[in-house]
Amino acid sequence: MFVGDHAPTLPTAEGLVRAATGGAPWNLSGRLKTEKSTIEKLRRLRTRLSTMQDIVGLRVLVPSVTIQDWTLSELQGALRVRRIDDLRERPRFGYRAVHVIVDIGEIPVEIQVRTFLEHGWADYMERLADAVGRDIRYGAKPTDPNARSIYDAMLEESELSRERAISERGMVSSYRELVARTRELHAIKSSGNVHWEEVIPEELDFEQEERKLTEQFNHDFLSVIEQYQGEMVWLQDHARDLAEGRIPFEPGVEWP
Amino acid sequence: MRSFVLIYDTARAHLVERKSFKEIDRALVYRFAAERRFASESSFEIVVVLAESLAKLRQSHPRYFVEELTDRPGRGRG
Numbered sequence: 313m314f315v316g317d318h319a320p321t322l323p324t325a326e327g328l329v330r331a332a333t334g335g336a337p338w339n340l341s342g343r344l345k346t347e348k349s350t351i352e353k354l355r356r357l358r359t360r361l362s363t364m365q366d367i368v369g370l371r372v373l374v375p376s377v378t379i380q381d382w383t384l385s386e387l388q389g390a391l392r393v394r395r396i397d398d399l400r401e402r403p404r405f406g407y408r409a410v411h412v413i414v415d416i417g418e419i420p421v422e423i424q425v426r427t428f429l430e431h432g433w434a435d436y437m438e439r440l441a442d443a444v445g446r447d448i449r450y451g452a453k454p455t456d457p458n459a460r461s462i463y464d465a466m467l468e469e470s471e472l473s474r475e476r477a478i479s480e481r482g483m484v485s486s487y488r489e490l491v492a493r494t495r496e497l498h499a500i501k502s503s504g505n506v507h508w509e510e511v512i513p514e515e516l517d518f519e520q521e522e523r524k525l526t527e528q529f530n531h532d533f534l535s536v537i538e539q540y541q542g543e544m545v546w547l548q549d550h551a552r553d554l555a556e557g558r559i560p561f562e563p564g565v566e567w568p
Numbered sequence: 569m570r571s572f573v574l575i576y577d578t579a580r581a582h583l584v585e586r587k588s589f590k591e592i593d594r595a596l597v598y599r600f601a602a603e604r605r606f607a608s609e610s611s612f613e614i615v616v617v618l619a620e621s622l623a624k625l626r627q628s629h630p631r632y633f634v635e636e637l638t639d640r641p642g643r644g645r646g
Contacts, residue, residue, distance in 0.1 A: 341628035
C-alpha cells in the first residue's frame with residue numbers, strides 16, 4: 313500500500329514546517345494524495361509512482377506575497393530542500409504559488425506556499441474544473457462560451473496578481489530603506505564625528521521619525537491586505553454563482 | 569492536528585461524508601474502506617486531510633464545502 317507507507321511522514325512534516333515557520337500562525341494543513349489524482353497524474357505525465365514527489369503534501373496559507381517570501385526563506389533555512397518551483401513569475405496555466413519539495417527522511421514532501429488570494433484563485437479554478445472538465449488546469453479550454461468567459465477572466469485575474477506582488481514588494485522595500493536611512497543618520501549624529509547639524513536638522517527626533525514611518529507602513533500594508541480581501545470576495549461571488557447554477561454552461565473542453 | 573476523511577462528489581459538488589479522527593492511521597483505514605465501498609462511483613474523490621480544526625479545514629480546502637456557501641445543496645448536475 314504505497315500511499316499508506318507515506319502516511320507517518322505527514323504528521324512529522326507538519327510538525328517540522330510548523331516549527332520552521334514560527335508556529336504557522338495563518339493556516340497549515342496536509343493531505344495524502346488521493347487514489348484518483350495519483351492515477352490521473354501517472355497517466356498525464358507517463359511517470360512511475362516511485363518518482364512522484366507529492367504523495368505527501370502540505371499547504372501553508374499566508375496573507376501576502378512578502379510574508380510568502382519570508383516563509384519560503386524560513387523553510388529553506390530549516391529543511392532539506394530538494395527543489396523550489398516558483399510559479400509566481402511563471403504560472404502554470406494561471407496557477408500561482410510556490411511549491412517547495414523537501415526530503416523528510418527518504419520521503420519527498422511537497423509544501424505549497426500560497427497567499428490567500430492565490431489560494432482563492434486555485435480553489436475557484438478547481439471548482440470550475442469539476443464543473444467543466446479537469447483538463448482546464450493543464451491548458452485545455454472550456455468549449456461552452458459562458459464557461460470560456462469565466463476561464464478567460466480567471467487568467468486575467470492571475471496576471472493582475474503579478475503586478476500586485478511587484479507593488480507590495482516595492483512598498484516593503486521602500487519602508488526598509490527609509491528605516492535604514494533614518495538609523496544611519498541617527499548613528500552619524502550620535503558618533504559626533506561629523507558636523508551633523510550641517511546635514512540633519514537639529515530638532516529631528518529619530519525615534520519619532522521611525523515610529524511615523526512604521527505607522528504609515530502598517531496603514532499602507534493593511535490597505536494592500538484589504539484590497540486582496542476585496543478580490544477574494546470577487547472570486548467567492550463567482551464560486552457561489554457557479555455552485556448555484558446562475559451561470560449556465562455545458563461541460564466540455566478542447567485543446568488549443 | 570486532526571485527520572479528516574472527506575468523500576466528495578465532484579459531479580454534484582456535494583460533500584457525501586466527513587469523518588474526523590485523532591490518529592491518521594485510523595483515518596487511512598477508513599479511507600481505504602471507503603475507496604472499496606464507493607469503487608463504482610467514478611465522480612467521488614476520497615481524501616485524508618490533516619488540519620487543526622474544522623474551521624481551518626474549511627479555509628484550506630474550501631472546495632469540499634461549497635454547499636455551505638449556498639442555499640441549496642450541490643450543483644444538481646448529472
